Amino acid sequence: xxxxxxxxxxxxxxxxxxxxxxxxxxxxxxxxxxxxxxxxxxxxxxxxxxxxxxxxxxxxxxxxxxxxxxxxxxxxxxxxxxxxxxxxxxxxxxxxxxxxxxxxxxxxxxxxxxxxxxxxxxxxxxxxxxxxxxxxxxxxxxxx
Amino acid sequence: xxxxxxxxxxxxxxxxxxxxxxxxxxxxxxxxxxxxxxxxxxxxxxxxxxxxxxxxxxxxxxxxxxxxxxxxxxxxxxxxxxxxxxxxxxxxxxxxxxxxxxxxxxxxxxxxxxxxxxxxxxxxxxxxxxxxxxxxxxxxxxxx
DNA sequence: AACTTATCAGATTTAATTATCTGATTAAAA
DNA sequence: TTTTAATCAGATAATTAAATCTGATAAGTT
Numbered sequence: 240x241x242x243x244x245x246x247x248x249x250x251x252x253x254x255x256x257x258x259x260x261x262x263x264x265x266x267x268x269x270x271x272x273x274x275x276x277x278x279x280x281x282x283x284x285x286x287x288x289x290x291x292x293x294x295x296x297x298x299x300x301x302x303x304x305x306x307x308x309x310x311x312x313x314x315x316x317x318x319x320x321x322x323x324x325x326x327x328x329x330x331x332x333x334x335x336x337x338x339x340x341x342x343x344x345x346x347x348x349x350x351x352x353x354x355x356x357x358x359x360x361x362x363x364x365x366x367x368x369x370x371x372x373x374x375x376x377x378x379x380x381x382x383x
Numbered sequence: 384x385x386x387x388x389x390x391x392x393x394x395x396x397x398x399x400x401x402x403x404x405x406x407x408x409x410x411x412x413x414x415x416x417x418x419x420x421x422x423x424x425x426x427x428x429x430x431x432x433x434x435x436x437x438x439x440x441x442x443x444x445x446x447x448x449x450x451x452x453x454x455x456x457x458x459x460x461x462x463x464x465x466x467x468x469x470x471x472x473x474x475x476x477x478x479x480x481x482x483x484x485x486x487x488x489x490x491x492x493x494x495x496x497x498x499x500x501x502x503x504x505x506x507x508x509x510x511x512x513x514x515x516x517x518x519x520x521x522x523x524x525x526x527x
Numbered sequence: 528a529a530c531t532t533a534t535c536a537g538a539t540t541t542a543a544t545t546a547t548c549t550g551a552t553t554a555a556a557a
Numbered sequence: 558t559t560t561t562a563a564t565c566a567g568a569t570a571a572t573t574a575a576a577t578c579t580g581a582t583a584a585g586t587t
Binding site: 242339359366378 | 386389391473479487488502526
Binding site for chain 3: 285
């Protein structure tokens, strides 16, 4: 099996897109998010805690508490979420797994892969989560 | 951590590139391949067995046996190796992990991701392993 | 024919990822 | 002030992926 983002990262992207689509300031508990997205409650809670540390998400303890966006959705790039959870391995690691792959000692696929991953990074950098509100709401409606 | 190809697939690509660079008909034992590429012997053996089943690689038992290319390197696409080991999940699975992502009910990233993955598939389809002989030999020389 | 060296098949072990549980703390509501 | 419902932290369990081991079979070499 091949994977682009870890499950953690997939869930993180889903959750932040969800919070964004629901509107800034809206507080949702881990349980509500878990139910809407059909992902494990404790797991999504852990992931959102991690995103809270970076400022992408903020949280409120106690009754009526939960998670909400930490900044304007137009200022959260998809890249920020990916970097916060999976790190930059996807952009820097050798696609063939050679530990010593670099510009000077490239692996056979270095250049071909490099230009693809560059385009991917550009997309993730350019796209902020506010761009997806309509699509996210539509998608969520097909889950529940 | 995010991954493009599984370790299995990375090692499979490395091993087939190695066999190709060393020339058609040349037989290398799992041990030799393991030493040259610095990957676990039994693991690379298992992976090459798997590729043998698809015809990409062929094997010879007994003394002086080992693995060798099953067809001309100009007829082995990178895509063939990826599909044989990791399947087509990387091309068909939803990047956000939504089980029900499709053209009709797309996830927020469906289109953006789709065009990137299409380009990736095109590259893996176009590139055959004979194109990498020089680069592979150069790369191998930096390992040992 | 006996010996050696290889693939091959299947089981087992180890490591990493994913998921769950438990208890402490926090804060709103009764 | 007590109850309730939430985050948060850390430990544990389950699952999957990666790596290793064991034994059987095959085929050259002596």
